[in-house]
Amino acid sequence: MFITNYIKNVFGAVKSLAVGMKRTGYYFTHHKEIITEQYPDNRDTLVLADRFKGEVVMPHNENNEHRCTGCTACELACPNGTIKVVTKFDITPEGKKKKAVDKLVYHLELCTMCNLCVVACPSDAIKMAPTFEHSVFDRSQLTKVLNQPGSKIMDGVE
Amino acid sequence: MDGSTIIFYILAALTLGSGLLAVTTRQIFRSAIYLLFSLIGIAGLYFWMNYDFIAAVQIVVYVGGIVVLIIFSIFLTHQTGEKLPSPTLSRQLFAALAVFCGAALILVQLYHFQYTGTTETALEPNVNNIGMQMLSTDVGGYALPFEVVSILLLAALVGCIVIALRTKPQTN
Amino acid sequence: MLSFSQIASDVDQWLHKVCSPTWALVFEMVIIGVSVIGLFAVLGLVLVLMERRVAAWMQIRLGPNRVGPQGLLQSLADTLKLLVKEGMTPGGSDKFLFNLAPFIAMIAAMLLMAPIAFASNFQIWNINIGVLYVSAVSSLSVIGILMAGWASNNKYSLMGAMRSGAQIVSYELSAGLSILTIVVLSGNLGLNDIVLSQKDGWWIFKGHIPAIIAFIIFMIAVTAETNRAPFDLAEAESELTAGFHTEYSGMKFALFFLAEYINVFIVCAIGATLFLGGWMPFHIGNLEGFNHVMDYIPSSIWFFGKTFFLIFLIMWFRWTFPRLRIDQLLNLEWKYLLPISMFNIILVTVVAIMKWYF
Numbered sequence: 238m239f240i241t242n243y244i245k246n247v248f249g250a251v252k253s254l255a256v257g258m259k260r261t262g263y264y265f266t267h268h269k270e271i272i273t274e275q276y277p278d279n280r281d282t283l284v285l286a287d288r289f290k291g292e293v294v295m296p297h298n299e300n301n302e303h304r305c306t307g308c309t310a311c312e313l314a315c316p317n318g319t320i321k322v323v324t325k326f327d328i329t330p331e332g333k334k335k336k337a338v339d340k341l342v343y344h345l346e347l348c349t350m351c352n353l354c355v356v357a358c359p360s361d362a363i364k365m366a367p368t369f370e371h372s373v374f375d376r377s378q379l380t381k382v383l384n385q386p387g388s389k390i391m392d393g394v395e
Numbered sequence: 396m397d398g399s400t401i402i403f404y405i406l407a408a409l410t411l412g413s414g415l416l417a418v419t420t421r422q423i424f425r426s427a428i429y430l431l432f433s434l435i436g437i438a439g440l441y442f443w444m445n446y447d448f449i450a451a452v453q454i455v456v457y458v459g460g461i462v463v464l465i466i467f468s469i470f471l472t473h474q475t476g477e478k479l480p481s482p483t484l485s486r487q488l489f490a491a492l493a494v495f496c497g498a499a500l501i502l503v504q505l506y507h508f509q510y511t512g513t514t515e516t517a518l519e520p521n522v523n524n525i526g527m528q529m530l531s532t533d534v535g536g537y538a539l540p541f542e543v544v545s546i547l548l549l550a551a552l553v554g555c556i557v558i559a560l561r562t563k564p565q566t567n
Numbered sequence: 568m569l570s571f572s573q574i575a576s577d578v579d580q581w582l583h584k585v586c587s588p589t590w591a592l593v594f595e596m597v598i599i600g601v602s603v604i605g606l607f608a609v610l611g612l613v614l615v616l617m618e619r620r621v622a623a624w625m626q627i628r629l630g631p632n633r634v635g636p637q638g639l640l641q642s643l644a645d646t647l648k649l650l651v652k653e654g655m656t657p658g659g660s661d662k663f664l665f666n667l668a669p670f671i672a673m674i675a676a677m678l679l680m681a682p683i684a685f686a687s688n689f690q691i692w693n694i695n696i697g698v699l700y701v702s703a704v705s706s707l708s709v710i711g712i713l714m715a716g717w718a719s720n721n722k723y724s725l726m727g728a729m730r731s732g733a734q735i736v737s738y739e740l741s742a743g744l745s746i747l748t749i750v751v752l753s754g755n756l757g758l759n760d761i762v763l764s765q766k767d768g769w770w771i772f773k774g775h776i777p778a779i780i781a782f783i784i785f786m787i788a789v790t791a792e793t794n795r796a797p798f799d800l801a802e803a804e805s806e807l808t809a810g811f812h813t814e815y816s817g818m819k820f821a822l823f824f825l826a827e828y829i830n831v832f833i834v835c836a837i838g839a840t841l842f843l844g845g846w847m848p849f850h851i852g853n854l855e856g857f858n859h860v861m862d863y864i865p866s867s868i869w870f871f872g873k874t875f876f877l878i879f880l881i882m883w884f885r886w887t888f889p890r891l892r893i894d895q896l897l898n899l900e901w902k903y904l905l906p907i908s909m910f911n912i913i914l915v916t917v918v919a920i921m922k923w924y925f
Contacts, residue, residue, distance in 0.1 A: 459706025
């Protein structure tokens with residue numbers, strides 16, 4: 238029936254609009270739920286989301302050891318040439334030559350935080366850190382070496 | 396010369412001046428805008444004469460309706476910055492002749508009209524009186540013309556719908 | 568007691584004492600003009616800040632809170648920025664019309680101030696066809712928008728102007744019809760007379776069902792007429808960058824912006840006058856004691872309170888609903904609002920003839 242449909246339409250529309258207005262009205266009257274971060278003022282108490290991706294870092298333990306084997310999987314995975322792995326050959330105690338990382342060069346200014354390098358890494362050597370205050374005066378300062386000087390690979394990581 | 400006269404001359408100058416500009420300008424959109432100012436000037440004259448209702452209707456019908464329609468048709472058919480070609484000599488001559496004849500007719504009529512005074516008090520031009528007069532069936536009432544005009548408008552509306560109606564494609 | 572009408576009549580008497588009636592009239596006109604412009608400036612500042620705060624709180628944000636205490640000076644700072652910005656005129660535009668358009672929009676908004684009754688006995692022009700005057704002059708504002716759209720020589724502007732024209736012309740019908748319901752009920756066109764007819768209760772209560780339907784339709788139609796979301800197709804940032812005022816900058820843009828807020832204020836003032844009793848305090852029938860208490864609150868506070876309540880309602884619409892598409896917009900008007908308001912007119916005529924209102 239046309240008329241009943243028409244009236245049903247009108248009342249349905251008014252009802253659905255009222256539902257939306259109820260939601261915004263609730264937010265309007267409940268100021269405790271405000272999610273704005275007053276950023277520079279609350280720098281000390283700022284809580285970032287767990288999955289926030291700001292920069293690629295390589296964690297080191299207290300003995301200045303990392304987990305990077307220098308396999309260049311991250312360099313191959315990177316879509317825009319952000320990571321450059323410089324490798325060297327270490328001599329193992331058995332006298333064999335073994336490939337290891339010399340410098341893992343990371344161009345922050347090119348990085349899109351796509352997380353592909355972290356996914357590609359077979360030994361979980363790199364991860365995304367939740368830092369975001371990256372502004373510097375010179376672009377060259379954004380080119381970083383991720384492995385700390387004098388660091389070496391952790392035992393048991395192949 | 397008191398304030399009221401000054402206001403009358405300002406309104407008359409606005410009406411005539413923008414009317415003149417409307418027919419002389421070579422840009423069609425500007426022409427429509429000058430026409431708008433001319434019509435607003437006429438509405439101002441009605442306000443000046445305290446015929447508030449007629450003035451408001453003038454604005455509703457001419458400014459809100461007709462000029463907007465004219466502007467819409469300009470939007471759909473012209474481009475910004477385009478200038479119209481100036482009319483040919485024969486057209487200008489005919490236009491001048493038509494204007495002369497019209498002006499002569501009106502002036503002759505005005506000259507011969509006997510402006511006789513009346514002692515009757517004027518009817519207050521408020522909405523109540525206008526409504527009563529418009530729908531009265533007494534002598535001098537406007538019920539019949541009003542209805543005839545509405546039938547004309549209805550016919551125009553039906554005509555518009557018939558023209559705009561999309562004929563259903565034959566399903567064979 | 569200090570009231571607006573008292574101040575106005577004092578000024579009037581003083582002017583008539585010190586100079587001739589003609590000059591007194593001229594001075595009064597100047598005073599009115601200056602105070603209307605002052606009201607515009609204050610309203611612009613207040614409404615922009617209010618809109619930003621309401622928007623922020625509805626979207627779980629804080630809103631402006633840096634400039635001045637609680638961010639109260641934010642809109643003042645914005646005004647300063649707009650004042651010192653260059654007002655550019657694009658190369659291929661029709662320069663005369665381009666520069667004229669913002670003023671047309673502004674003047675139309677200014678003219679609409681005339682018949683509004685701000686407080687008891689305080690009105691710029693007590694014209695006996697107030698409602699008709701308002702609906703007539705509000706059709707002028709579309710001219711400013713069309714002019715801006717055409718003169719900019721820009722596709723987005725032209726499309727915005729055309730959408731706005733189609734929208735305003737069609738929504739004027741249902742706004743006019745819903746205004747007519749109250750005219751039928753009160754039997755008057757003057758805004759002050761309509762306010763006086765609500766002495767024993769506002770029309771939205773006295774006129775029950777038809778008045779409530781008319782009020783809802785009126786609010787929807789005026790939201791569309793002032794080009795505000797969810798009917799902001801004329802601006803539609805995501806489709807047309809800014810619609811008809813894409814090419815405007817600096818103070819010329821500010822005039823359009825201001826005209827929009829003034830129009831919102833005016834339509835809300837008209838809505839408050841027609842449905843919520845304007846400056847009339849909240850009276851319940853013949854309850855003498857209660858009515859007497861309510862009379863102690865000044866009439867101007869009642870008027871501005873109701874107007875700002877309606878403005879808040881329109882802002883609430885804006886920050887809740889998504890934008891309509893143009894076909895949905897025209898469907899809503901021609902298939903829903905217009906038939907319903909025509910039916911409502913018949914209903915209200917029956918109610919008025921049978922005296923079924925309270």
